[in-house]
Amino acid sequence: MVQRLQAIIRIVIVLVAVTALAGCGEDLGVDQHGRKVAAERLDGQWLVINYWAEWCGPCRSEIPELNALAPELEKQSIGVFGVNFDGLQGEELTRAAQALGIEFTVLAKDPAERYELPPSDALPVTYIVDDNGKVRERLLGEQTAEGLKARLHALRQEG
Template structure:
């Protein structure tokens, strides 16, 4: 009986390890430079997901604020992600991101289904997702780094 129990325990440990590794490698998609973004790289992070478009004047004004926020929180478990509202892909997305001076990660694939984000017809729109993957805020209109920092601190304090 002892030997059988050891075999079962080893099997369970092996299965758990495979599941953990598989979850880390799960693809969220690629960024504006074609680099893979994995679910594991975002796990446990607070996310600031911003939808933007080239034709949106407030989006253009907001991008330097989001760049500053991304730099400010780089080492503090907060990741800023962009999503092009018009669904640009590949080279078009890279060019648009570069032209607008976007320094944070822009996802080629829309993560709306993953985080159950409602489609917005207003731009810009920014979602704050907590470290458990739950939507905590939907912010319409142009945001500032200071305003987003304050919202993040308030939300994180209530966690």
């Protein structure tokens, strides 16, 4: 009887551990290259999340600014991520990102629910999310690298 109880307890412990670890492996889908994007890659850092579409003229103008900004911000533990407004996936997402010359990471899975991003009917729209996962700014329209750096600096100073 004692051995059976011990076996049941071990099984319960294993099930609890497996369930707990399952949450640790959460991912945000794949990027435009088909590579898995782990949630840990975004957690605990400031984020610039930009929504774009191929048919959006201002988006096309803004992308070179974001391309230049991404490696600079990465050194400050700030991630720049794109999301296709039309929800393109797989090869369509890859082609669209290549056509626009996007060099920063494009998320196939929209993080709107995760970060409680308010919906937008206009493009481009850029959200700044702090290191606690809270939306700090919603910027509508074309952004520049300098403008985004200034907003990030101001928001980070506010705490």
